[in-house]
Amino acid sequence: MSTLTLEATRLTADPARLQARLETFAALSEPGSGPGVTRLAYTPLEREAHAVFADEMRSLGLTVWTDAAGNTIAERGGTVPGLPALGTGSHLDSVPNAGAYDGIAGVVAAMETARLYDQHDVAHAHPVRFIAFAAEEGARFGQACTGSRIVAGLTGPEDLAAKRDAHGTTMADALRAVGFSPEEVAEARWQPEEWAAFVELHIEQGSVLESTGTPIGVVDLISGSTRVLLEVAGRASHTGGTPMHLRADAMAAAAEIVLLIESVANDSRHHGTRATVGRMDATPGSITTIAGKVELYVDVRDVDSDRQRLTAAEIVERAQALCVRRGVRLTAHTLADASPVILPGWLRESVAGTCRRLGVDYRVLPSGASHDAQMVNRVVPTGMVFVPSRDGISHSPVEWTGADELALGTDVLASALLALDRLLAPTRGQDDCHRDHHHGDRKETGA
The missing domain is CATH 3.30.70.360 (Alpha-Beta Plaits)
Incomplete structure (x- = not known):
């Protein structure tokens, strides 16, 4: 792979390709469920959406696997052996009668980022992992962010039998029904030494960006x-x-x-x-x-x-x-x-710096909704990029973000990951103390 620098070339996402992916996922909805998208956690439809994600990642030559919690991970190798991974992604399940963007926008942005790296033959020192989390929405079992809670060690096998849906099905039985063993979910837990940083793109689910005419939000705090x-x-x-x-x-x-x-x-x-x-x-x-x-x-x-x-x-x-x-x-x-989570300041500043380099206006703001980023911040320093939501509406069939708005967010995401790759890459044998400094920041500001 040849080395692409941020100064040399701006990675530009394709709005039409992003929109087409959104429509592909939106078509995977429970028949007869009414307007919008209904694709609940740990159902065959959620697994079908994960298969769509996995197939495209494999087509780009990435190594793809599904962990014991149902999270699907695709890895693009780095140029320096042994470095921890950078990551991005979001979730593919929905609430009943949802829109086409909540979570899914972050997954298609990750897919587009992987394609841009492949298309431009981008080299990065760290491996980059693109992730579709399972069971982020709490609509079925009452608990949000189950897939990311499992990898963060916040939910274990002993918790799954106590969570039931409206029909009395336990989360443990739901996992079994789609081919997973609830007794083995602890195997999905992430280890801090395996991760360098994680950035999630998401729709704002609020009206701050739209009302102020700001195209990008950089999140500093996630509500509990x-x-x-x-x-x-x-x-x-x-x-x-x-x-x-x-x-x-x-x-x-x-x-x-x-x-x-x-x-x-x-x-x-x-x-x-x-x-x-x-x-x-x-x-x-x-x-x-x-x-x-x-x-x-x-x-x-x-x-x-x-x-x-x-x-x-x-x-x-x-x-x-x-x-x-x-x-x-x-x-x-x-x-x-x-709990509420304060995201690491140094990572937020790195993402904001990427916006400034790209000439993209941004605003630092909190998130009122829960996100997978909130959970994985327990393990890996995490940041979030918001794109606007029309009228601030989410969890509704009328939820909408423009393809051009999502494309700009993807441009920021793709470049922000490369900026983090350069920031955290080992130089002159000083990499250990450099990474320890940033991981120390994470420990001070985590949940």
């Missing part, structure tokens, strides 16, 4: 998330035969809890807190029967770790008092919990 299941148990009874004052109506109590949660997140003590009830399931679910049981799925997000957990605890405490007043019972279960 605490997810809680609240079970309200009342007494099912006939809607016509039961007087209002004799009811133990689980639905009425649940409705008041929803408004309580909104009120908590909106008060002056919680500036920056976001709290949502995204799903409610009522039993028996009949128009002529007072609800005897309601399940509420609550998501509390914050950039402040203590406030995040205290808010979740306050919601449970106040909901408990509300239920006592209404004569119903409340049970709370924590489904998942992830």
Whole structure:
């Protein structure tokens, strides 16, 4: 391979090729599931999407494998033996009735970066790994970022049987159903010495970039998330035969809890807190029967770790008092919990420096959503590049990012990885202390 420098040639992504890949993945959706894309974690459709990714990476001559957690990894070799890897990628699963961009934009940007390196015969000292993570969305099992949590050592075999979907299927059984052994997922864990840096491209899922006319976001902080299941148990009874004052109506109590949660997140003590009830399931679910049981799925997000957990605890405490007043019972279960993460400053500055060299305007901003980058930052210094989201909408069929906007983000990603390759490459025998310095920065600023 010949050496390509950033000063010599700018790698320019092809918007049409990116759009075509997005449409290929968008076509892989559950039949009859309604508008948008439905491709849930650890399903045959998710595996089919991973196979599309793997096939293209193999066509470029990359070494491809799938780990025990279902993450698919493609490696392009480096010119210096024994160096740790640089990495990029995102996920291919979706929430129900999603758009075509969340996660997938980062995967197609990784695929395009690999193609650009091949097309321009780019040489890099470190190996570069392009990754499609499994099971990033928490829509099916309540826990987000499962594939990346496993590689970061945050989820192990013992955790998988406790996570269930709406049909009662455990995550362990879901893994078995698509050909993986849940007992072996710990084998997928990454070792810090095997990694130099990781950069994830993602749509913003907010409106800051679009509203300010800024094409690129460089992320400094990723919000944490605490997810809680609240079970309200009342007494099912006939809607016509039961007087209002004799009811133990689980639905009425649940409705008041929803408004309580909104009120908590909106008060002056919680500036920056976001709290949502995204799903409610009522039993028996009949128009002529007072609800005897309601399940509420609550998501509390914050950039402040203590406030995040205290808010979740306050919601449970106040909901408990509300239920006592209404004569119903409340049970709370924590489904998942992830801390906010401050991304390493030196890596963020390296990505920002790439934007400046390319003459691309950028803005440093936090992420309100969770990402695989949040988890792998436990193992490897990690950065994130955002591209705009139209109207700030995500997790919706109308989610949209322009192909030209994604192409510019891919230009930044491809060049940023090469800049990191030069920054972290060994020189004059000083490579060990240089890498130790940066890994020390990661340890100080991680979750």
